[in-house]
Amino acid sequence: MKLNPIFAMFLAAGLGGWTVAALAEDSVDVGDVNVTGQTLGNGQMVKEEAPKARSTVTKEALEKMAPTGNAIDKLKYTPGVNVSSDDSTGLSGFNFTMRGMSSDQVGVSLDGIPVNDSGNYNLYPNLLGDPENLGEVFATQGSSEIDAPHIGSSGGNIGLVTLRPEKDFGVFGKQTIGSNNLRKTFVRLNTGEYMGLSNYISASHTEGDKWRGEGVLRADKVTLNSLFDDHEGNTLNAIINYHQQDNYNYSNPSKAQYKTYGRDFDYLDSPSYNSNGKIRTGTGTTVNGVTRGTGYSVLMRNPFENVTASLTGRFQLRDDVLLTVAPYYYWANGGSFSNFTGPYSLNRTTGNAGGNYDLSNLATSAQYNADGTANGGLYYRPSITETWRPGINTSIKWDINDEHTFSTGYWYERARQRQSQPYIRLTESGKPVDISPGYDDGNAVVDANGNVIQGRNQFTVTPAQKLFAQDVWSVTPDLSLTAGIAYDYSERQGNNKGSLTAKKEKRNQTYHEFLPSFSAAYQVNAENQAFYNLTRNMRTPPNYVLYNKGDSLSLKPELSWNQELGWRFATEDVALSATLFYLQFKDRQVSSYNVTEGDYEMLNVGTVINKGVELELSGLLPHDFNYYASYTYTESEQQDDLLYRGVNLPTEGKTVAGVPRDMFNASLGWDNGRYYSNIVGKYVGKQYGDMTNDESITDFAVADLNLGVHLPVNKNLMKAATIRLSVTNLFDKDYLSGVKSTQFSAVDYDPRSTNSTKSDPYYTIGEERTVSVSFEGSF
Structure with a gap:
């Protein structure tokens, strides 16, 4: 039904x-x-x-x-x-x-x-x-x-x-099992506090099958959290997070593919082969005129490893002065392969526009086709990114007097990012011999001079810094005004080290803006508060501008002015908030394809205005019942037409792709302290897949159910124990949940049909009904 x-x-x-x-x-x-x-x-x-x-x-x-x-x-x-x-x-x-x-x-x-x-x-x-x-x-x-x-x-x-570490020794464990062979084990050990130092270490392992298509999802995480508190206003908090994963990607369909194949649409389970026994690449399987592609699951991998570490020190220099110093470090390495048309080909006659390689050591395409192997000349080519990112945040907060609190601070970061695409050999069955290759991995294909052949070979350095100052003025006990200004400065330093498609080249650009802010809050009475906020925000262009063709490098930063007018009401039994918002941002940045240059470039597509209202309500009802609801109305409108592939697209007045006008959440629940239950319904309105609003996905409503019981325990053996049950998409709704890949236009606006503006948007498929049960206990 x-x-x-x-x-x-x-x-x-x-x-x-x-x-x-x-x-x-x-x-x-x-x-x-x-x-x-x-x-x-x-x-x-x-x-x-x-x-x-x-x-x-x-x-x-x-x-x-x-x-x-x-x-x-x-x-x-x-x-x-x-x-x-x-x-x-x-x-x-x-x-x-x-x-x-x-x-x-x-x-x-x-x-x-x-x-x-x-x-x-x-x-x-x-x-x-x-x-x-x-x-x-x-x-x-x-x-x-x-x-x-x-x-x-x-x-x-x-x-x-x-979470901060607890002051008492204890162990928390949680075991989750669920649909599609989902299993997650989580354990956290708190050492308790000794001489002001408390710590915990946690570890988890998560594993499960993809709910559609072949492949697994697997991740291991470790967290170390140490807090020193001298109980005189000074603290040091060190947090280290480690993550390692080996995942298989999902394929996201076009609307036509979803209509033909349904929500089971995904990559092929195994390679398809040509009549001569070679692994096929190209358009692949077609049903009713709709292409499913030749990408197969074992290639669609996403291995990743990362570490984040921070040390936050808060020092009470005086009763009225607080200093915060927070250095951090971020490292990540990994990549993904999700080519819909299968493995990449590489041979002696492959395009070498960059002129960086001598491909004479490779066979020709014809020789690979006749070599008697299924994988001759075909390769796994993941897009790998390795990032090193040290930085530091500092601030001082000074309570000048009863009326004024002044804050100032400085942030600096120097991010380095290496992005590469080596060609990795396949086994006869189509599996890559290495899913996590390094920059110059021994499994990567090299040219006649021993150079690793790269489809992309870029190194970006991004120094960034921000200086800010802010004053909070308590004009009266009920009225406070906050005024601040930040100066944001960043650089993009790009080194294109040369690839099959790009020559060696260095580029750089700097961006800097003053970002003011102002807000006011008025406490009407104990239950009612009104506020107004005005803030300027900035988005520096992405590092693509350093490597794209055309005039990408001159792209301006994306700037926005955000205005909000809000009201909050709260009693012991009811809470309500309402916010009107008006957000205007100009110089919006979108990636496009430059037909003349034959490569991608970043475009400035003008101004966008987002305006609407957000409502939120929660409260208590008799007999242990309670409720929660939120509603959002958003008008997100493009203000300019767009020139794309030499064609003027009618985007003025159209809704920004992927933005629903209406969203509504409603929850009803019951909780007597031992048992709880809640059911949450979510409604999301229509979403456009392209900037000209020629294709959209329909609105949908789904519901989630959550139940739990806090078990009675012997306090000498356990502190607490709980069993929880969750069901997402309770009614097993078959739907598309969002826009994965936005396009300029889903139809062709070129009357000459020489430069088609048509491209298919791609969407996220909403997951089927999924059940999970968790057992947790504190010792």
């Missing part, structure tokens, strides 16, 4: 129970939460006092969602945020928008470490840590924090905060 999306939404809101979280001050949880009663918002809504829109998901809410989702997945019910993930493991790819801004326009940090890619600002789940170790996740939907360590944040900020 097919359910109308809106009917299903209200049905979801009316079934089952849920739990909600406490009106608490904006702070970090410092230990495991033992639920003893009802709280507002299931941890989805806390009492925010910042004079700007901000939403916080607390530890309680994190625990009561699906146990394996990553930190961004946990924001899926938050106002303004639309998340679409390949699956619920938290290990695979995802996209999100926030107030109409894409994920690469939003700055994300983990304990003060920026975790967006330093080159293109993409965000990857492997950098988000174990959700069991998170104390909270917060989002400032339109404004970057003035001290946030980002150069690519024109559309807001997301922060992940790690």
Whole structure:
């Protein structure tokens, strides 16, 4: 039976129970939460006092969602945020928008470490840590924090905060099992506090099958957290996170492919072969005129390894002066292969436009075709990125008097990034001999002079710095004004070391802007607060501009002005917030294909205006029931037409691709302190796949169910024990959840048909009904 999306939404809101979280001050949880009663918002809504829109998901809410989702997945019910993930493991790819801004326009940090890619600002789940170790996740939907360590944040900020060590010795363990052979084991050991020093170390292993197609998802994580507190206002907190994964990618269909193949669409299970026994490349399998491709699962790998380390020192220099010094280091190495047309070919006659290699040691295409092997001349060519990223954040906060608090600080970072594409040999069955090759790996193909042949060979250095100053003026006990200014300066230093398609060349560019901010908060009475916020944000162009053809290097930074007018109401039983927002950003950056140059370039596609309203409500009901709801209305409108491939595309007045106009979340729950249940319904409106709004995916509604029981325990043996059950997509809705790859136009606007503007958008398939059960205990 097919359910109308809106009917299903209200049905979801009316079934089952849920739990909600406490009106608490904006702070970090410092230990495991033992639920003893009802709280507002299931941890989805806390009492925010910042004079700007901000939403916080607390530890309680994190625990009561699906146990394996990553930190961004946990924001899926938050106002303004639309998340679409390949699956619920938290290990695979995802996209999100926030107030109409894409994920690469939003700055994300983990304990003060920026975790967006330093080159293109993409965000990857492997950098988000174990959700069991998170104390909270917060989002400032339109404004970057003035001290946030980002150069690519024109559309807001997301922060992940790690739990602090507990003061008592203890062990926390959690075992999760679920659909598609999902298994996750998590253990955390707290040493307790001794002479001001407390620590924990945690380790986890997650493994499961892809829910569609062949392949597995596998990850290991280790976290070390040490806190020294002299109990006189001085602390040192060191956090180290290690992650290693070996994942298989999902394939994302076009709308036509989804219509033909359904939600089971993915890469081929094994290679297909030509009549002469060679592994096939090219367009591949076609059904009803729709191509499935020749990419096969064993090639579609995504190995990755990374380490993040931070040391945050807070020193109370005087009763009224606090100094914070926070150096950090980020290292990551890995890459992905997801070529829809199968393995890459390489032979003596392969295009060598860069002139960097002598390919005379390779056979010709004809010789490879006649060599009697299935894989002759065919290779695994992953896109590998290795990043080294040291930085430091410093700030001083001075309580000048009862009316003024002044803060100033400085951030510096020097990111280095090497991006390569070596050709790796295949076995007879089509498997790569090495899925994690180094820059000059012995398994990579070399030319006649012994040089590793690269499809891409770039080294980027990005020094970045920010200086800020801010004053908070308490004009009256009820009225506070905050004014600040930041100066953001960054460089892009690019060294194209030469590849098959590019000559050796060095380029560089600098970007700098003043970013002012102003906000006001007025406490009308004990229950009501009003606020206004005005913030300027900036996004430095990605490192692509150093290597693309055309005039990419002169691209201007993306600048935005964010305005918010909000109201908050809170009592012991009800909390309500409403925010009007108007966000204008100009010089929007989009990657395009330059027909004349035969390569990609970055385009300035003009101005975009995002405006709308965010509503959030939570409260308590009689007999241990409670509720939570949020609604977002967003108009995200392009203000200019776009010249693409010599054709003027009618994009003025059109909606930005991937941005739904309406989003609604509704939750109803029950919690008596021992048992809890909650059901959450989510409705997402229509999303366009292209900038001309010629193709879209329909609206949808899904529901998730969560149940749990806190078991009675012998306190001499255990501190606490809980069993939790989660079901995502409860009604097994078959749907497309989001836009994975936006295109300029899904139809051809070239009347001469010499330069087609048509390209198919690609989408994320919503995961089928998935069940997980977790058993956890504290000792």
